[in-house]
Amino acid sequence: MDLAPHLLAAVDFRTLPEQFTNGLFLGSIYALIALGYTMVYGILKLINFAHGDVYMLGAYMAFFVSEWLGFGPGSNKQHSNLWNLALMLIASMVLCAVVGVIIERFAYRPLRSHPRIASLITAIGVSLFLEYGGALYLPNSPPPNINELVNPYRGSWDISIVGPGKKFVQAEKDTVAQLDQTKAAYDAYMNAHPDASEFDLPPDGNALRQAYLAARDKHSDAARAMSSSGVSIHLIFGDLIIFGTSVLLMGILTYLVMFTRAGRAMRAVSHDFDSAALMGVNVDQIVMFTFIIGSALAGAGAMMQATFKGTALTTFFGFVPGVKAFVAAVLGGIGNIPGAVLGGLLMGVSETTMYWLGYGRYADAIAFVILIVVLLFRPGGLLGSAKMEKV
Amino acid sequence: MNDYQQRLIVLAGLYVTLSVSLNLINGITGQFSIGHAAFYQIGAYATGYLSIHYIQAFAPKVGGDVPWLLLMIVVGAIAAAIAGLLVGLPSLRLRGDYLAIVTLGFGEIVRIVVQNNDALGGSYALANIPRIQPIWVSLLLAVVCIAVCRNLLKTARGQTYLAVREDEVAAAAMGVNITGVKVTAFMIGSAFAGAAGAVLAHYEGVVTPQTFTMDVSFIILTMVVLGGNGSITGSVFAALFLFYLPEYLRDLKSPDGSALIISGGAVLAGLLAVGFGVAVIRWALNNAKLARGTRVAAYFGSVVVAVPIFFIARVGIHLIPTMATTQVQAGQLRMVIFAVSLIAIMLIRPQGIFAHHEFSWTWVRKLFGKPGVPTEIAA
Numbered sequence: 001m002d003l004a005p006h007l008l009a010a011v012d013f014r015t016l017p018e019q020f021t022n023g024l025f026l027g028s029i030y031a032l033i034a035l036g037y038t039m040v041y042g043i044l045k046l047i048n049f050a051h052g053d054v055y056m057l058g059a060y061m062a063f064f065v066s067e068w069l070g071f072g073p074g075s076n077k078q079h080s081n082l083w084n085l086a087l088m089l090i091a092s093m094v095l096c097a098v099v100g101v102i103i104e105r106f107a108y109r110p111l112r113s114h115p116r117i118a119s120l121i122t123a124i125g126v127s128l129f130l131e132y133g134g135a136l137y138l139p140n141s142p143p144p145n146i147n148e149l150v151n152p153y154r155g156s157w158d159i160s161i162v163g164p165g166k167k168f169v170q171a172e173k174d175t176v177a178q179l180d181q182t183k184a185a186y187d188a189y190m191n192a193h194p195d196a197s198e199f200d201l202p203p204d205g206n207a208l209r210q211a212y213l214a215a216r217d218k219h220s221d222a223a224r225a226m227s228s229s230g231v232s233i234h235l236i237f238g239d240l241i242i243f244g245t246s247v248l249l250m251g252i253l254t255y256l257v258m259f260t261r262a263g264r265a266m267r268a269v270s271h272d273f274d275s276a277a278l279m280g281v282n283v284d285q286i287v288m289f290t291f292i293i294g295s296a297l298a299g300a301g302a303m304m305q306a307t308f309k310g311t312a313l314t315t316f317f318g319f320v321p322g323v324k325a326f327v328a329a330v331l332g333g334i335g336n337i338p339g340a341v342l343g344g345l346l347m348g349v350s351e352t353t354m355y356w357l358g359y360g361r362y363a364d365a366i367a368f369v370i371l372i373v374v375l376l377f378r379p380g381g382l383l384g385s386a387k388m389e390k391v
Numbered sequence: 392m393n394d395y396q397q398r399l400i401v402l403a404g405l406y407v408t409l410s411v412s413l414n415l416i417n418g419i420t421g422q423f424s425i426g427h428a429a430f431y432q433i434g435a436y437a438t439g440y441l442s443i444h445y446i447q448a449f450a451p452k453v454g455g456d457v458p459w460l461l462l463m464i465v466v467g468a469i470a471a472a473i474a475g476l477l478v479g480l481p482s483l484r485l486r487g488d489y490l491a492i493v494t495l496g497f498g499e500i501v502r503i504v505v506q507n508n509d510a511l512g513g514s515y516a517l518a519n520i521p522r523i524q525p526i527w528v529s530l531l532l533a534v535v536c537i538a539v540c541r542n543l544l545k546t547a548r549g550q551t552y553l554a555v556r557e558d559e560v561a562a563a564a565m566g567v568n569i570t571g572v573k574v575t576a577f578m579i580g581s582a583f584a585g586a587a588g589a590v591l592a593h594y595e596g597v598v599t600p601q602t603f604t605m606d607v608s609f610i611i612l613t614m615v616v617l618g619g620n621g622s623i624t625g626s627v628f629a630a631l632f633l634f635y636l637p638e639y640l641r642d643l644k645s646p647d648g649s650a651l652i653i654s655g656g657a658v659l660a661g662l663l664a665v666g667f668g669v670a671v672i673r674w675a676l677n678n679a680k681l682a683r684g685t686r687v688a689a690y691f692g693s694v695v696v697a698v699p700i701f702f703i704a705r706v707g708i709h710l711i712p713t714m715a716t717t718q719v720q721a722g723q724l725r726m727v728i729f730a731v732s733l734i735a736i737m738l739i740r741p742q743g744i745f746a747h748h749e750f751s752w753t754w755v756r757k758l759f760g761k762p763g764v765p766t767e768i769a770a
Contacts, residue, residue: 047488106666110673110738117423117487118741121616124425124609125733132726133662136719137655301759323499365503368496375489376481 017161018233019356020349025239025349028246032301033325034295034332034340035253035349036100040216042270042335045116046108049123051298052322053130054099057093058299059306059313060138063146065091066307071147080152085307088150089245093296100295101288109284127319130373134315141313151307153237160232168226175219186212224275238308249300253293257337262289270335320364324351327371329338333381342382397526401594403634404529405587408536410614411623412583414541417612418621420576421556423491426478426498427611430581432603433474433501434467434513434588439520439598441466446521460523461770464589470586472578476499479577483570498608516599523593532590536583541622541749543579552576554633556621591760608724613733619743624750629743633732637725655717658724659705665731667700668693672739 042049065088070077107126111118134140135202148154155242186208190196191204201209220368257263265286268276302318328347332339350370354363372379410428416424442463450459478497482490506514543549554562555572563569592598614633618625675681675689736743746755 045488047492095416105735107738114741115487118737120423120488120491120732121612121741122613122737125730125737128606128609128726129730129734132730136658136723136727162763279405330492361507362445364504365500368500371496372481372493375485378484379489 008063019352023349023352028346029301030325031341031344032297034328034344038329038340039294050126052318055298055302056318058096058302061095062092062303071150092299096295096299097292100291104291113310143314145312159233162231164226164230168229172222172226179215179219182212182215324367327367333384339383401529404533407506407533407630408587410626412580417515420552426494428603428607429498429501430471430584434471434585435592435598437470438463438467439592456523464586467585468582469591472582472761475577475581488576501628512556518597540672584664619745622745623749627747653719656708664701665702666739668697
């Protein structure tokens with residue numbers, strides 16, 4: 001490992017707020033996936049390895065729906081609207097819910113009475129099956145990505161927290177006068193000699209051109225220095241939509257879990273499986289319900305990642321976010337719904353922090369390091385209990 | 392025997408070593424480690440690096456290339472054992488599924504660190520490892536691995552491994568040092584994996600991080616699970632079977648001599664047929680009231696009925712245009728076969744084909760009708 005002599009050499013503190021907000025937006029998708037992991041673990045005590053691949057299928061579904069709507073990779077259809085996005089979102093969520101239920105019914109339910117390791121191994125098998133089986137039928141190379149024309153909200157906002165330094169503003173203003181002057185001279189020369197090619201000018205024309213280019217470079221340097229001397233956050237509308245939709249979905253989930261009968265049954269089953277069954281809860285139905293919700297959230301996350309971030313889709317692309325989301329769930333306290341959200345946001349922030357610190361190559365490894373640290377020192381997670389089970 | 396067949400034999404020996412060593416950790420000691428490829432990688436890279444830089448200087452001193460290779464095998468084993476110690480010690484208080492994730496994470500960390508380290512070739516390859524390629528080394532390593540694991544279980548010390556698998560608390564109450572047992576199991580298992588890595592590095596001459604992805608860990612896990620968690624015989628058979636089957640498929644030729652191409656629809660129909668067969672077997676397993684004869688009939692019946700289902704389903708699926716035209720190379724099916732066999736064996740017989748049984752001469756006697764002692768290692 002090549003540690004630079006100054007570990008923080010690449011760090012620029014002015015970009016910290018932007019990296020932090022980027023981390024929050026990234027983390028909101030991890031939180032959506034982590035919710036699926038944490039709910040299934042809370043109820044069945046099973047780490048659903050296949051969850052990342054259900055996420056992948058949701059992204060592919062969004063891709064196919066976008067193609068059906070006419071926004072295939074090569075098209076240039078210009079008019080997109082909110083209904084297209086809503087349709088893609090609903091289609092992804094429904095497909096993921098269906099796939100989740102099928103996996104639970106045929107791969108996990110028969111093994112419920114067996115030791116948990118059996119279900120874990122089966123989950124690994126299902127994950128491999130979805131990845132490699134999908135690779136036989138789904139477009140994998142070249143990896144497709146959703147046409148960005150589907151997204152009608154492609155603008156961005158620049159929020160300035162601290163304005164640019166006065167010196168830099170003054171320096172930029174100073175270069176403007178010189179720029180205008182040289183440009184005027186050059187333009188006058190070019191207008192007077194309409195047949196001259198700009199790459200082959202006689203000496204006097206060339207001098208004017210060089211002066212103009214020099215002034216233009218000085219101006220753009222000054223402008224760049226000015227803009228980076230302040231602290232600002234660059235918000236892309238897509239990221240805001242992702243964050244907003246995630247918050248909305250988590251709100252709906254909270255309502256479902258806290259204020260409905262089915263939600264109460266879910267909490268009961270996750271507290272004590274057998275007692276809940278004895279109290280008349282239809283455990284099979286509740287498990288199915290949990291898988292539906294968890295997988296639908298993952299599908300929503302997948303659709304948003306694929307549409308607003310334009311990720312290239314391969315059948316293997318769900319694996320890494322799946323592992324990171326699992327670490328997020330463990331970090332927050334597995335089985336704990338607010339924990340999954342907190343863990344997801346923290347994972348997002350930690351990943352962008354790695355990029356900010358200049359160690360982007362190890363951005364994926366940080367997830368595993370966090371996992372090992374959490375499991376060794378606080379297996380209950382941040383919002384879980386601090387006790388370590390002995391038996 | 393040409394190069395290709397030679398290579399298959401060497402790799403088969405390595406996979407046998409890997410699956411028997413993983414079996415020691417998973418099946419015999421009852422831990423759940425799914426990051427075995429990390430130790431494989433550590434052995435390969437450590438010995439590869441040493442060979443590149445020091446073989447010129449030291450090989451003549453130890454008497455040639457092959458003794459150097461044997462020395463490297465020992466060095467690789469030690470390096471991987473140290474890694475096994477590092478992984479094993481802190482992970483002891485973790486339950487099964489958490490331990491699995493930690494080992495998986497460790498595997499990925501090793502891979503990422505190696506990938507980002509230019510001294511080890513970065514994400515390209517560690518190349519120019521001197522090639523020392525006797526076939527018998529890999530086979531000898533497999534035999535040594537099997538012998539060590541088998542004889543370990545015959546000693547009193549070895550029985551403590553089984554005790555830890557069966558019930559840790561009871562074993563601790565009986566005075567077994569469960570910490571020591573688990574760590575030792577990790578170290579022995581990872582040592583053999585490291586030795587296998589050393590053989591690989593010197594046979595191939597090139598090692599890349601792509602050779603040691605998580606898929607390799609899952610392949611070895613599938614071999615252990617299919618053969619039987621806890622059965623050395625099972626691991627050996629499953630390793631050979633799961634290694635040679637995709638190679639055989641890759642060689643299949645269609646009648647006109649070109650590589651066999653299967654249509655996507657046929658693959659899907661095959662999956663449906665397998666699914667149907669598994670469902671029938673599960674129905675037979677779930678119905679305790681069935682007489683033994685009916686149950687056996689159901690097992691055979693699942694296979695007999697699955698075949699026509701395959702053909703009918705294929706005809707039906709080919710009606711969908713995209714399914715009829717998707718081409719699948721037989722070689723692409725390799726991982727799909729692994730995944731399907733893993734799911735199927737977990738649904739039908741989670742303890743694996745051989746369960747806890749081992750091959751032994753009493754088993755042969757039983758086959759010939761003479762009742763003997765039970766063939767399981769532990770009841």
